[in-house]
Structure formats: C-alpha cells, structure tokens
Amino acid sequence: MTKPFLTAGLGRLMTKEELARAIRQDIIAENDAIALYEAHIQATDDKAAQAVLQHIVDEEKMHVMELQVLIEHLDTDQKMINVKGKTHAETLIAGGEVEED
Numbered sequence: 825m826t827k828p829f830l831t832a833g834l835g836r837l838m839t840k841e842e843l844a845r846a847i848r849q850d851i852i853a854e855n856d857a858i859a860l861y862e863a864h865i866q867a868t869d870d871k872a873a874q875a876v877l878q879h880i881v882d883e884e885k886m887h888v889m890e891l892q893v894l895i896e897h898l899d900t901d902q903k904m905i906n907v908k909g910k911t912h913a914e915t916l917i918a919g920g921e922v923e924e925d
C-alpha cells in the first residue's frame with residue numbers, strides 16, 4: 825500500500841532531484857493503474873462499467889504526460905534526453921537509422 829507521508833521523515837523539503845525521483849515512481853503507479861483498468865474493461869461486458877473505466881484510463885494517460893512534463897521542469901537533463909529520444913524513436917518508426925551514442 826502506498827505510504828502518502830513517506831517523505832515526512834526527511835525533516836525538510838525534498839530537493840528537485842528527490843522530487844523528480846518520486847515523480848518517476850508516480851508515473852509507474854499511473855501506468856500500473858492504466859493496465860489494471862484496461863484489464864477490468866476486458867473482463868466485463870457491462871457497457872457502463874467499460875465507459876467509466878475507459879474514461880479513467882484516458883485521464884490516467886494524461887496524468888502520465890503531465891508528470892513527465894513536471895519531471896522535465898525538475899530535471900533539465902531529462903528534458904534534453906527526452907527530445908533526443910523522441911527524435912530517435914520517430915526516425916526508427918519512419919524506417920530510418922540512428923547513431924549509437
């Protein structure tokens with residue numbers, strides 16, 4: 825079970841680096857929730873339940889992106905890495921090749 829006051833023991837505010845690390849864990853939780861809700865959608869033929877769960881899935885997916893943008897705010901190296909990773913992926917998807925670093 826999640827410990828919502830896990831950081832209270834620090835006795836201080838988290839650094840940006842520590843908060844970015846915590847937010848990365850939050851993204852894991854969001855993705856885990858998405859997988860769980862999608863499994864529940866597939867496990868029922870109740871259209872109302874499927875609609876509500878799909879709405880929640882869509883919101884969780886947005887939370888993943890919002891948290892990713894927050895990490896980019898907290899960790900500027902991550903922001904540059906994300907730009908490079910996005911370019912690599914788009915190049916590979918288009919059938920191109922990328923150079924190894």
Ligand SMILES: [Fe+2]
Binds near residue numbers: 854883884887
């Ligand atoms: Fe969420």
